[in-house]
Amino acid sequence: MKIAFLGDVHGCVLHALGAAVMLQARRGVRLDAVVQVGDLGAYPTPERYDEPSRRFGRDHPAQGDFVRLLDPAPGFAEGVRAALDEVPAVLFVSGNHEDHEWLDGLHEAAGADVVPVDPLGAYRHVACGNVVDVAGERTAFLGLIESPGYMDFEPDAYDRLMAAEPGGVDVLVTHDGPYGMSQNRHGEVQGSAKLTRLIEHLQPRFHISGHYHHPNGPRYYGRTTSFALAQLVRPRVTKWDPEPVNPEQRVTDGSVGLLDTETGVFEYIDDAWLTEVCGDSLDLAGLVAAAR
Template sequence: MLIAFIGDIHGRVFHTLALIETWQRRSGRKLDLVIQVGDLGAYPEPTESLLNEKYVELDAAELDFSRLVKAEADGKLADDLRYLRRHHVGPILFIRGNHEDFDWLDSQSCDIDQGTVPVDSFDLFHYVKDGTVLNYDGTRIAFLGGIETPKPKRKSIDPAAYERLLQCKPSDIDILITHDAPYGIGRSFHGQTQGSALLSKLIETIEPNYLIAGHYHHVIGPKACGRTTYLGLDVLVDLRDDGERRGVQPGSMAVLDTATKELQVVQDDWLAQLDKHFAFPIFMERLKQRDHRDRTRTE
């Protein structure tokens, strides 16, 4: 299997879709599965405080998830999304981070039968409930959202889901997907040790082959944590970069080939083309034109 992992996107679903399609086209390889590691920015109905948040003021793409879930009202956008899903992009699995509408995600999880549920009418993004273990072609993947906090909060790691995963035996899980990271992966600006002791205990107990996470907005690893290879992904777009060419970050995507066990962090120069001026309608128009030319050549 070829599995892609995407770091924190903070609402930028259209950048994410373009990233996946572009990687496939440039590499000539089709992804079997795409997983986003939390902080999707799942806010279907942005509140007044969110609308006035400084990062939203810097970049309106922070609200693109809301535009996606309401896209049926926009005929052109809806057609583009259906086309992309039908011809180029499979469902993207995501977990909760610490920046989501948790009440809304809870309402979605009520409809989960097999551990995932689509959250948009185009079948593009599927929410994965904490503690879920899925088997894809023999690769067993466990999911645990949230972050470790001193006191229980909505953004905290769910204790019941954590305990369920803690009961897994070594070799039960091939890949663990979390939002937070193991304890000791770095230090904050104020010198505090970063990471979660809970996740350190979890990987020491169940020993997954890989732990893929986000949250810290820079690439960490791949590095060995006991028998587990840990990779922390970069944020998709860094709003601290005020440059004219602010774009998709190298290291915000990685690809694992489960056959060869090669875990590759994507750092190609073309990522910068998905910059602050990225326009999804133009991207889709060019994609459809390329598809038309390709079909014409084969007829």
């Protein structure tokens, strides 16, 4: 079986579907599942954006695609439907930039741990602390991040996974990464010590995460191999780079991973065709037609 993993999407939901369709077509593989590691940018309206989502959204029109997906115009819906004819719906876990209250309400209304969040069924949210069969892999999902004073993992969800049997999970999907995986530009150590403890307890074959917006790994924790993914579509400009880094709003190297569950090989996708998935207003129907 083949599972595609996608880094932080921050609203660019058409780019995410386009990347999955292109991965399948250009690599000549069949994806059995697509998993996104949080910061999908799941807000029901722009009014519900947090401050960073509002700030980045102003200069990055494609970050509005998640809200467009909730009430899709005919051409927009056509592209999404065309993509879903090719690839499975995307399972995602909560990042730190989502409307968590809104997502909780969807789970309560449906009485289910996995719920579609949009009318076309393109994206399905997995509530924290659940273990779901994903392409035959027992896959645990733990969203949110450990950041004292700002956010923490849901205690019940964390405790439930810490109480699960070691080896009882094949893949662990989280938004945060393990402690010490990297440093930020101020030299501060990144990652969650609680998450490291969870990885060391569960000992899944693979751990996949996002949040820090750069590829990281492989890192080894006992029998676990851990990888982090880059942000799917990097910003046009950053404070730190003198030149624009992504003026054409292309899918970023290291933001897409492919796991072959038979061979046990995870690889970052850095193929040139990823750059074809681009733009402020992605023509997904056209991309799917070209990929076929």
